[in-house]
Amino acid sequence: MLFLIIKRILLGFITLFIVSIITFVGTEVLPGDACTTYLERQAFGEQLEACYRRLGLNVPAYERYVSWALNAIQGDFGYSLSGEMPIKDVLGPRIKNSLVLASAAIFIGIPIALILGIITALWRDKLPDVAISTVTIFAMTIPEFISATLLILIIAIWLEWLPGIVIVPTDVSFLELLPNIILPVVAIAMIMTAHMARMVRSSVIQVMASEYVQMAILKGVPYWKMVFKHVLPNALLPAINVVALTIAWLLGGVVVTEVVFNYPGLGRLVIESISNRDLPTVQALAIILASIYVSINLLADLLTLMLNPRLKTLQIRK
Amino acid sequence: MTDIIQKVKNLSIGFRSKKGDEILILKNITTNIQKGETVGIVGESGSGKSTLALAMMGYVKHGLYKIGGECQFNSSNLLEMKSKDLEKIRGRKIAMIPQNAGQALTPNLKIGYQIDEALQLHSDLDETEREKKISELLNKVRLPSPETIALRYPHELSGGQQQRVAVAMALAGTPDLLLLDEPTTGLDVTTQAHVLELLNFIAKDTGTSMVYVSHDLGAIAQVSDRIIVMYSGEIVLEGPSRDILKKPIHPYTHGLLKSIPKLSLAGLPESMPGSQPQPGTIQGGCSFFDRCNFSDDNCKNNSPKLEFLKDLNTSVRCFNYEKLMNENEVSQTVNKIKNKSLDKEILNLSEVSISYAKQKLLDQIFNRISDENPTVKDINIDIKKGETIALVGESGSGKSTILKSIAGLLRTKDGLIRFDEKRNLSSDLKERDPNDLRIIQLIFQNPDESLNPNHTVEEIIAQPLKLYFGLKGEELKKNIIDLLQKVRLGEFYTSRYPRQLSGGEKQRVAVARAFAAKPDIILCDEVTSALDVSVQAAVLNLLQQLKEDFGTTYIFVSHDLAVVRAISDRVAVLYQGRLCEVGPSNDVYKFPSHPYTEVLLGAVLEPDPDIKPKLVAEDIVEEKPPEKGCSFQGRCSRIVGDICKKETPPWQLTESGNAIRCHIPIKELKKQQF
Numbered sequence: 001m002l003f004l005i006i007k008r009i010l011l012g013f014i015t016l017f018i019v020s021i022i023t024f025v026g027t028e029v030l031p032g033d034a035c036t037t038y039l040e041r042q043a044f045g046e047q048l049e050a051c052y053r054r055l056g057l058n059v060p061a062y063e064r065y066v067s068w069a070l071n072a073i074q075g076d077f078g079y080s081l082s083g084e085m086p087i088k089d090v091l092g093p094r095i096k097n098s099l100v101l102a103s104a105a106i107f108i109g110i111p112i113a114l115i116l117g118i119i120t121a122l123w124r125d126k127l128p129d130v131a132i133s134t135v136t137i138f139a140m141t142i143p144e145f146i147s148a149t150l151l152i153l154i155i156a157i158w159l160e161w162l163p164g165i166v167i168v169p170t171d172v173s174f175l176e177l178l179p180n181i182i183l184p185v186v187a188i189a190m191i192m193t194a195h196m197a198r199m200v201r202s203s204v205i206q207v208m209a210s211e212y213v214q215m216a217i218l219k220g221v222p223y224w225k226m227v228f229k230h231v232l233p234n235a236l237l238p239a240i241n242v243v244a245l246t247i248a249w250l251l252g253g254v255v256v257t258e259v260v261f262n263y264p265g266l267g268r269l270v271i272e273s274i275s276n277r278d279l280p281t282v283q284a285l286a287i288i289l290a291s292i293y294v295s296i297n298l299l300a301d302l303l304t305l306m307l308n309p310r311l312k313t314l315q316i317r318k
Numbered sequence: 319m320t321d322i323i324q325k326v327k328n329l330s331i332g333f334r335s336k337k338g339d340e341i342l343i344l345k346n347i348t349t350n351i352q353k354g355e356t357v358g359i360v361g362e363s364g365s366g367k368s369t370l371a372l373a374m375m376g377y378v379k380h381g382l383y384k385i386g387g388e389c390q391f392n393s394s395n396l397l398e399m400k401s402k403d404l405e406k407i408r409g410r411k412i413a414m415i416p417q418n419a420g421q422a423l424t425p426n427l428k429i430g431y432q433i434d435e436a437l438q439l440h441s442d443l444d445e446t447e448r449e450k451k452i453s454e455l456l457n458k459v460r461l462p463s464p465e466t467i468a469l470r471y472p473h474e475l476s477g478g479q480q481q482r483v484a485v486a487m488a489l490a491g492t493p494d495l496l497l498l499d500e501p502t503t504g505l506d507v508t509t510q511a512h513v514l515e516l517l518n519f520i521a522k523d524t525g526t527s528m529v530y531v532s533h534d535l536g537a538i539a540q541v542s543d544r545i546i547v548m549y550s551g552e553i554v555l556e557g558p559s560r561d562i563l564k565k566p567i568h569p570y571t572h573g574l575l576k577s578i579p580k581l582s583l584a585g586l587p588e589s590m591p592g593s594q595p596q597p598g599t600i601q602g603g604c605s606f607f608d609r610c611n612f613s614d615d616n617c618k619n620n621s622p623k624l625e626f627l628k629d630l631n632t633s634v635r636c637f638n639y640e641k642l643m644n645e646n647e648v649s650q651t652v653n654k655i656k657n658k659s660l661d662k663e664i665l666n667l668s669e670v671s672i673s674y675a676k677q678k679l680l681d682q683i684f685n686r687i688s689d690e691n692p693t694v695k696d697i698n699i700d701i702k703k704g705e706t707i708a709l710v711g712e713s714g715s716g717k718s719t720i721l722k723s724i725a726g727l728l729r730t731k732d733g734l735i736r737f738d739e740k741r742n743l744s745s746d747l748k749e750r751d752p753n754d755l756r757i758i759q760l761i762f763q764n765p766d767e768s769l770n771p772n773h774t775v776e777e778i779i780a781q782p783l784k785l786y787f788g789l790k791g792e793e794l795k796k797n798i799i800d801l802l803q804k805v806r807l808g809e810f811y812t813s814r815y816p817r818q819l820s821g822g823e824k825q826r827v828a829v830a831r832a833f834a835a836k837p838d839i840i841l842c843d844e845v846t847s848a849l850d851v852s853v854q855a856a857v858l859n860l861l862q863q864l865k866e867d868f869g870t871t872y873i874f875v876s877h878d879l880a881v882v883r884a885i886s887d888r889v890a891v892l893y894q895g896r897l898c899e900v901g902p903s904n905d906v907y908k909f910p911s912h913p914y915t916e917v918l919l920g921a922v923l924e925p926d927p928d929i930k931p932k933l934v935a936e937d938i939v940e941e942k943p944p945e946k947g948c949s950f951q952g953r954c955s956r957i958v959g960d961i962c963k964k965e966t967p968p969w970q971l972t973e974s975g976n977a978i979r980c981h982i983p984i985k986e987l988k989k990q991q992f
Contacts, residue, residue, distance in 0.1 A: 209380065211421040218375055218416075219487065220409030220439050223401065229435075233426045309471040310425055 005302060012294045016287070020072070023286040024065050027279045033057060068283075077284035080273075087284045090269070095288075098265035100174065101181055101188070101258075102250035109189040110196065110243060114236075117200025121235075122227065124205060132197070139194035148187040148260040155183060165262040184261045188254050192246055199242050200235070207235040237308055244300030248293045321353040323495050323527050324374055324412075329387035329397075331369055331378060332597075341598035343369050343382060345551045348624075351495065356521055356528040358542030358559065360535055362594050362850040363821075366551040371497045371531045373397065375412050376404050391495075410440040413488035417500035419480035423472035430468030433487050440491035455486040459516060477713075478509035485516065489524075496528045502537055506712040507877065511921035511931040514540050533850065535578060536923030539563055540931070547571050550595055550605040553624060557632030560927050567632065567639040569610045577855035579884035581922055584904060586862055586884050589855035593820045604636075612638045662703045663739060664871050665724070665839060670697040670733035670744075672716070672723050672895075691945050692731050694719050694895035696966075701839075706865065706872040708886035708903075710879060710918070716895030717875045721841045724873065725760050726750050737838075756786045759832040763844035765824035769816040775802070775827050776812040782834040801830040804867075805860060822853035826860065833864060842874045846881060858885055879922050883907055891915045893950050894943035901976030909991040912978045914950045916991060948981065956990060958982055 035051035036043040043051075052058045056067070071078065077087035116136065120129040139147075156164030166180040207213060208231060216230045251266075258267035266285065273281035326349050332342040344366045351357055351374075361367040372379065373389050376396030388395040391407065399407075408414075416422035423432060430452055437448045456464035459482040472480060481501060488496055498517070502510040518541055521528055530541050538545060538559075545562045547555040547570065555568040566572045573590040580587075592609040604610070604617040616637050624635045636642075673692035694716040701707050709717040722728040724735060729746040737743050743754060759782075762768035769778055779798045783789045789797055799809050805826040816824055825845065832840050842861070846854040862885060865872060876882050882889060882903070889906040891899040891914060899912040906915060913934075920932035934955050943949050947963040954962065958981055967981045978984065 211416060211418060212424040214377075214379075215414070215416050215422040215484075216424065218372075218377060218408050218414040219436055220405045220407070220491070221435065222405055222439075229427065230424045234424070237426075308426070310473050 004305070008298055008301060012298050015294050016290055019290040020069060020287055021065075023283050024061075024068070027283055028061055030279075033279070072284070072287060077287075078280045080278055080281045087281050090281065091266075091284065091288065094264060094266050094269050097177070097263070098251060098267070100177060101184060101254070101263065101265055102247065104181060104185045105188045105192060105250055106247060108185065109193040112189075113193045113196035114200055116193070116197040118204055118227075118232070120197065120201045121204030121208065124208075129201075133201070136194040136197050139190045140198070143256075144187055144191055144254070145256050145260055147190060148184070148257055151183050151187055152260075166264065181263070184254075184257050184263050187257050187261075188250065192250070196239070196242065196246065200239055203238055204231060204235040207231050210234075233307075237304060240304050240307075241297075241300050244296050248296040251292045251296070322350045323353050323391070324351040324529075325388075325390040326350070326370070326374065327388050327390065329370070329373060329389060330385040331366075331373060331382055332385050333382050335598060339598065340385065342385065343551055343597055344373070346387070347553060348387075349546060349553065349556065351527055351529060353494075354525050354527055355543045356530060356541050358538035358545045359529060359531045359548060360533065360538050360545060361548035362533055362852065364550070364594055364597070365548040367531045367533075367548050368499055370548070371414075371499055371529055374495075374497055374529060375408055375414060377408075405439075409436055409488075409493070410491040411493055412495045412497065413491055413493035415481075415484050415488045415496060415498045415501045417503055419484035420472065420477060422484060423480060425472060427471075428468065429470050429472065429475070429483050432472075433468070433483070433490055436487050436490035451490070455489055456483075458489065458520075459483070459486045461486070477505050478513065481505060481509075481513055482516070485513075485520070489520065492524070493526060496526050498528060498530045498532075500532050500534075501530075503532065503534065507879065507923075508712065508917060508921040508933075510537070511923065511933055514923070515931075515933060517541060534923070535563070535575065535851070535925035539925045539927050540923055547574075550600065551597065552605060552635060553633070554606065554635045555633070556624075557630060557634075561630065561632060563925055563927055565643075567630075567642045568634050568636050569612045569638070569642065570606050572642055573609070573611070574852055575925060577852050578925055579855070579858075579878075579880040580924060581880050581883055581907060581919065582924075584883060584907075586859050587855045589859050590852040591856070593822050593850070593853055612636075612641055614638070663700050664703040664737065665701040665873075666734070666736045666739070667697050667699045667701075667720075667724075668734050668736075670720070670723065670735060671695045671731040672719050672728060673731045674719075689731060691943060692895070693943070694723075695943070697733070697897060699890055699897075699900065701871060701873065703838075703871055704865075704869050705887045706874055706885055707888045707890060708874040708876060708882040709890050709892060710876060710882050711892035712877065712918075714894065715892040717892055718843055719895065720892075721760070721843055721873065721875055724839075725758055725841055726755070752786065756782075756835045757838045758841065759835050759837040759839075760841045760843065761825075761828050761832050761845050764848045765821065765828045766816070766848075768828055769824060771816055773815075774812065775807075775814050775816075775819075778816075778827060779830050779834050782831060786835050797834070801834055804833065804864065805830045820853075821849050822856060825849060825853075825857050829857070829860065829864070833868065833870075836868075837870065839871045839873065842872055842876075844876055845874075847876065847878065854881070861885065879918060880924075891918070896943065896949035897979060898950060899976065899978045901972070901978075902974070905972065905974040905976040908974075909988070911976070911987075911991070912950075912980055913954045913956045913982075913987075917953070917955075948979075956982060956987075 035048055035055060035057060039047055039051060056064065068078065075088060077091070079085065080087045080090050116132050120132050123129045152164040155161050162182055163180055164183070166184070213226065213230055216226045221230065255267035255270060257263070258265045259271055262268070266289070269281070270285055273285065326347055329344055329347040330342055331344040332340055335341050347370060359367045359370060369379070369382065374396070376389065376399055378384055378397070384397050389397055391412065396404065396407070423429070433452050433455060434448055437443060437451055441448070443451060452468055453464040456467055461467050461479060461482050467475070467479070472483070475483065501517070502513050505513060514537060517528070520526065521541070528541070530538060532538050542559045545557065545559045546553055547562065547568065549570050555562060555566065555571050562571060563575065566575060576588050577590050578587060590609055595605060602621065603619050604613065604622055607613050607617045610617065622635050622637050624633050626633045671692045672694040673689035675689040675692070697720060699707070709720060711717050719728065723730050724743070726743065726745070726747040730744050733744070735743040737754070737757065741754065743750065747755070776798055779801055780794055783794055783797050798812060802809065802811055807823065807826055807830070816827070819827065845861070846857055849857060858881065861872070864870065874882065874886055886903050889901065889903050890897060891906065891912060893914045898914045899906060907919065909916070911919070917934045920934050923931055936953060944951055947965060948954070948967045951957060951962045961981050965981070967979045969977050969979055970984050971977055972984055980987065
C-alpha cells in the first residue's frame with residue numbers, strides 16, 4: 001500500500017516535470033519573447049540587450065529552464081511583465097478567489113447532485129425522475145455563457161437583487177466578496193450539478209439492478225437500510241473520480257464564467273495573461289493548474305483504493 | 319394430504335412489448351409445494367423457471383408484472399402483499415440461495431456482517447449470541463475456520479466457498495422454504511457435488527422444504543423428490559422424480575433426457591431439432607409442436623391442457639402422452655464416432671511451460687520469461703491428424719491456457735509447439751505468418767461475445783475468406799452460402815445480425831467462421847457450455863459431421879466430462895497446469911486411473927436417481943501449483959508419503975495404452991479403486 005502511494009506520487013512528479021518542459025518549450029518556440037513584447041517598437045539595439053540582461057534571457061535555454069524550475073519549486077515564478085510585480089503576489093489573491101468560488105460551488109453542488117441523482121434513480125421512470133431528469137438535461141446543455149448572461153439579466157438587471165458583475169479589487173476580503181459570488185456560483189453549480197446528478201443516477205441504477213441488491217431484497221432487508229448499506233457505498237465509489245475531475249476543473253478557474261462575471265479568479269488571469277503575452281505568468285499558471293489536476297486525481301485514486309475492499313486486497317497481495 | 323407450504327394458483331407473469339402487446343413469461347401456473355419435500359423445477363433458459371421461483375417469494379423483476387393468479391404462503395397472497403409485510407417473510411419464512419453467489423454477495427460488506435444482517439432481521443438474539451450463531455452457521459456449511467472467514471470480503475473466497483456462505487445466509491433465518499436458483503451452476507464438478515451433498519444433508523437435517531431450480535437434470539436428479547418440467551412458460555410435466563427421469567411421458571422431457579451425454583456411453587447423443595420459441599411468438603397450438611416427434615394436426619391447432627393422471631400421480635400437458643407410456647425406459651441411442659484418425663502426427667507439444675507471472679524489467683529487456691513455478695509445466699502431447707483430443711480439468715487446471723498458447727495468444731515459456739513435425743509454433747501471433755494463423759482456428763465458449771454484434775452473418779463469415787483466400791464478389795457469396803449450409807443454416811441467414819439468432823444458431827455461425835479458413839486444427843474452448851442441453855447435442859453432432867467431412871483435428875476443452883466422453887477419441891486430464899493422465903477415452907473413463915481422474919469422474923452428476931456421485935477428495939481450492947512433487951498432492955486421498963511431496967511422479971503405462979503420472983504402481987491403484 002505504502003509502496004503504491006509512493007509510486008503514485010512519483011508518477012505525479014514526473015507528469016509535472018513533463019508539463020513544465022512542454023510549457024517551457026512551448027513559450028520558447030513562439031516567435032518573439034518577453035522583451036520584444038514589452039519594448040514593442042523600441043525592441044532593438046541597446047535597449048533590447050539591456051532588457052535581455054535584466055530578465056536573464058541572454059543565457060542558453062536549458063540554463064534558463066533549470067534556474068526557472070529551481071525557483072518555481074520554491075514558489076518563486078519570477079516577475080510578471082505587465083504588472084512588474086512578482087507573479088507570486090499576483091497569483092496569491094487569484095488562487096484565493098478561485099478557491100472561494102470553487103468551494104462554494106462544491107459545497108452547494110455536490111450534496112444537491114448526490115440527492116438528485118439518488119432520488120431519480122430510486123424513483124426511476126416515475127414522476128420525480130422524469131421531472132428532475134428533464135431539468136438536468138436542460139441545465140447540462142445550456143452553455144454557461146448563456147445561463148450566466150440570463151442570470152445577470154433576470155436577477156441583476158430586472159430584479160436588481162444582486163450585483164451583475166464583480167467590481168471589487170482583487171484582494172478584497174471574504175465578506176465583501178460574498179454577495180458578489182452568488183450569481184457565478186449558481187451559474188457554475190448548475191452545469192456541474194446536472195452532470196454529476198446524471199452520473200450518480202446511472203451508477204445507482206446499475207447497482208440497483210445487480211444481483212446482490214436483489215439478494216438483499218430477498219433476504220428481507222428493509223428498503224432504506226438496503227439503499228444505505230448495500231446500494232450507495234457501491235454506487236458512489238465510481239463517482240469519486242468524477243467528483244475529483246469536477247473539483248480540479250473548478251479550481252483551475254472556470255474561464256468562461258469568470259470572464260462573464262468579471263470575477264478576479266485564476267480563469268480570468270489565464271485569459272488576461274495570454275492576451276498580454278505575459279509569458280512568465282502563463283508558464284506559472286500552466287504549472288499550477290497541472291499540479292492541481294495531478295494532486296486531486298491522486299487523492300481521488302487513493303480514496304477509491306481505501307474505500308474499495310476489492311482493490312485494497314488486490315494491491316496487498318501483489 | 320400433507321401440509322401445503324406454498325400454493326401457486328393460475329399464476330401468469332409477463333411484460334408489455336413495445337407494440338403494447340402483453341407477452342407472457344409464465345402462463346397460468348398452478349402447483350403446490352408440500353412441507354418437507356424438495357421440488358426440482360427444470361427447464362432451459364427462457365422457460366420461466368427463475369421467474370416462477372422469484373414469484374414464490376413475492377418478487378417480480380423490474381420490467382415484468384403480474385397479470386393474474388396468486389402465490390399463497392400461509393394463506394396470504396405474496397404478490398398482493400405490502401413490502402413491509404414481505405420483509406418479515408423474506409429471509410425468515412422463505413429464503414433464497416442465488417445462482418451466482420459471487421455476484422449476489424454485496425462486495426463492500428464482510429461475510430460476517432452479511433450473515434449477521436439476516437440474523438438481526440429475523441431473530442431475537444443479542445450480539446454475542448449472534449456472533450456464536452454466525453460461527454455455527456459457517457460450520458454447518460463446512461467452511462474452514464469460521465472466525466476468519468467471517469472477517470473476509472466476498473471476493474476473497476473461492477466460488478464454492480461463496481456458495482456456502484450464501485447457503486449459511488439463507489439458513490440464518492431458519493426458513494420453512496428454501497428456494498435455490500441454479501445454486502451449483504458455474505461451480506467445478508467436484509465443488510458442485512459437494513454443495514449438493516450439503517444441501518441434501520440440510521434438507522434432511524432441518525426438514526426444510528426446497529424448491530430447486532436448474533437446467534441441469536443431473537443436479538435435479540440428486541436432490542429432488544418431485545420434478546416440474548417447464549417449457550416456454552408452461553408446466554409440461556410434473557410428477558415424482560424417479561418416474562420423470564426413468565419414464566418421462568412428455569415428448570420434451572423424453573427428448574431432453576435422450577440428448578444428455580452420459581459417462582457410461584461413448585458416442586454422441588441424439589439431438590432435438592430447433593430451439594425453444596421466444597416468448598410471444600407462439601400462435602396457438604402446443605408450444606412444443608415444431609420440435610416434437612409425436613405431433614399431429616391436433617397439436618398444431620389446439621393447445622393441450624395440463625392433465626392429472628391419478629394412477630401415476632403425474633400431470634402432463636400433451637395430447638399424445640399415451641404413445642410414450644408404452645415406451646420402456648428412455649433408451650438412449652448414440653451415434654458412435656467413426657475413428658478415422660491417421661497415424662500422422664499433426665501437432666506436437668513437447669515440454670511446454672507457460673507462465674502468467676509479471677515479468678521484471680530486466681527480463682523484458684532480454685525478452686525472456688523467468689518463473690520458477692509456471693502456471694503450466696511439462697506438457698507433452700502428440701496430436702494425430704483427424705483425432706479429437708480433449709483437455710479436461712477444473713477451473714485453474716490450465717486447459718484454456720494451453721489452447722491460448724497453441725493459438726498464439728500467449729507465448730510459451732519453454733518447450734516447443736510443432737505443427738506437422740516441422741513448423742515451429744512456439745512463438746506468439748506477431749511472429750506467425752498468415753498461413754500459420756490460418757491452419758489453427760478457435761471457437762469460443764460464448765458466441766454472444768465472440769461474434770461482432772454490428773456485423774451481419776455474411777460479414778462475419780466473409781472475413782476469413784477475404785483474409786486468407788482473397789475471395790471477392792460472386793465467389794465470396796457462393797462460399798459463404800456453402801458454409802452456412804454446411805452448418806445447417808439457410809441462405810436467408812446472411813443478412814441477419816447475431817442478436818437476431820438463437821444461442822445455437824450463433825454458435826453455428828462461429829463454427830462456420832472457423833471452418834471458412836479451411837484449418838487443419840480447430841480449438842474448441844468450452845463450445846457447448848453456454849448452450850442449452852437440447853441444443854448442445856445438435857452442435858456436438860454438427861462438429862462431428864464436419865470433422866468427418868473435412869478431416870479436421872479438434873482440440874476440445876471442457877469441464878463437462880460427459881460431453882468429453884461423447885465426442886473425444888483421446889483425453890488429457892490436467893491438474894494445476896500439469897498432466898495427470900493421457901489416454902484413449904475408453905480407457906480413461908475406466909478404472910484404474912489417476913487419483914484425480916477418479917475424483918473428477920466420481921463427482922459427475924448423472925440424470926439418474928440411482929447413480930449417486932462419489933466424493934473422494936475435499937474440494938479445496940489451491941491457488942498455485944506446488945513447487946515440487948506431484949501436482950495433486952494437496953487433495954489426493956491416496957497419498958503414499960513424502961515421495962508425493964518431493965518427487966515429480968513418473969509416467970506409468972497401463973495395458974491398454976493409458977499413461978498415468980502417479981507414484982502408486984498401477985496394480986496397486988487397480989486394487990484400491992475396485
